[in-house]
Amino acid sequence: MIEFAEPAAFVAALCGLPSPDAAALSAARERQGQLTKPAGSLGRLEDIAVFMAGWQGTSRPAADRIRAAVFAGNHGVAARGVSAFPVEVTAQMVANFRAGGAAINALARSCGAELSVIAFDLERPTGDIAVEPAMSEADCLAALNAGAAVVAADTDLLFVGEMGIGNTTPAAALCAQAFGGGAAGWCGRGSGIDDGGVLRKTDAVARALALHTPQCTTPFESLRRLGGREIAAMAGAILAARMLRVPVLLDGFIACAAIAPLVAADPAFADHCLAAHCSAEGGHARLLDHFGLDPLLRLNMRLGEGTGAAVAVHLVRAALGAHNEMATFAEAAVTAAL
Numbered sequence: 001m002i003e004f005a006e007p008a009a010f011v012a013a014l015c016g017l018p019s020p021d022a023a024a025l026s027a028a029r030e031r032q033g034q035l036t037k038p039a040g041s042l043g044r045l046e047d048i049a050v051f052m053a054g055w056q057g058t059s060r061p062a063a064d065r066i067r068a069a070v071f072a073g074n075h076g077v078a079a080r081g082v083s084a085f086p087v088e089v090t091a092q093m094v095a096n097f098r099a100g101g102a103a104i105n106a107l108a109r110s111c112g113a114e115l116s117v118i119a120f121d122l123e124r125p126t127g128d129i130a131v132e133p134a135m136s137e138a139d140c141l142a143a144l145n146a147g148a149a150v151v152a153a154d155t156d157l158l159f160v161g162e163m164g165i166g167n168t169t170p171a172a173a174l175c176a177q178a179f180g181g182g183a184a185g186w187c188g189r190g191s192g193i194d195d196g197g198v199l200r201k202t203d204a205v206a207r208a209l210a211l212h213t214p215q216c217t218t219p220f221e222s223l224r225r226l227g228g229r230e231i232a233a234m235a236g237a238i239l240a241a242r243m244l245r246v247p248v249l250l251d252g253f254i255a256c257a258a259i260a261p262l263v264a265a266d267p268a269f270a271d272h273c274l275a276a277h278c279s280a281e282g283g284h285a286r287l288l289d290h291f292g293l294d295p296l297l298r299l300n301m302r303l304g305e306g307t308g309a310a311v312a313v314h315l316v317r318a319a320l321g322a323h324n325e326m327a328t329f330a331e332a333a334v335t336a337a338l
Contacts, residue, residue: 002240020054028053034328049323068113073229076128078166082201107310120229130207140224147236159249161306171257178264188282219261234258249309253281276312
């Protein structure tokens with residue numbers, strides 16, 4: 001299990017990250033060229049299979065052990081009226097997750113993912129990022145390690161999601177700090193807020209950036225000052241997955257914002273990730289452009305929880321089914337095109 005003993009260890013982990021297995025990539029591409037179809041005719045399904053092969057280190061990758069985690073936390077900035085829902089909904093939805101009644105429960109069952117639900121001290125919201133850091137060093141480190149703890153080395157595919165009323169506000173702040181563009185460029189309607197809510201959110205993010213940007217000198221400090229416990233946990237999980245060469249399906253805007261500081265520090269950080277979908281949240285498409293990722297799906301979803309990633313698991317399974325189960329030209333006694 002990956003564990004970060006101190007903030008410096010988290011930052012140091014970003015140096016020398018593993019790459020995909022070159023031999024497995026080559027073997028998977030060679031197999032694709034031998035299957036009974038015109039070269040490239042399965043489009044992105046072929047790319048997905050090769051991607052999975054490289055990170056799993058085998059020419060015949062699998063999607064048998066799929067792990068998912070939903071992290072939940074509350075945010076002090078929510079008191080500024082930046083969400084359409086009261087903060088009590090976070091705990092209510094956690095209870096729904098644990099009872100198996102939420103969208104992510106249904107979709108995780110549908111795609112065969114093992115789902116964990118981790119809630120962070122919901123009675124103790126983070127600091128209001130407009131006037132103070134979201135977390136202490138100890139809180140941020142604990143959240144990062146809780147995220148890393150959900151990733152096992154035998155995982156074939158990982159996705160993570162979140163629940164936290166108001167959390168598109170810290171997500172927007174993280175994106176603006178990482179990639180510029182100002183508060184207004186990253187603040188959308190989130191849970192369905194009106195124009196006044198968008199103005200309040202934009203003001204909160206602008207204040208947070210003015211206060212914290214000079215101190216956001218490392219990804220850890222960006223997450224600690226501008227993020228939230230569930231956001232840091234997703235970052236810890238996705239970093240641990242990279243360290244263990246576990247491929248990741250990225251969910252929506254907030255899950256992607258969690259790694260914005262890491263991608264800003266190392267543009268190749270998200271190489272082990274596929275963008276499951278592009279959500280309806282305005283900043284998500286822009287964020288994926290910064291990551292250099294083309295989403296697999298565009299379904300106008302904006303729920304979070306890992307739901308978009310759960311749907312995209314079916315595409316990964318289809319890609320691997322074709323890659324592993326199709327006959328080669330030689331096996332089928334079909335003459336290959338010259």
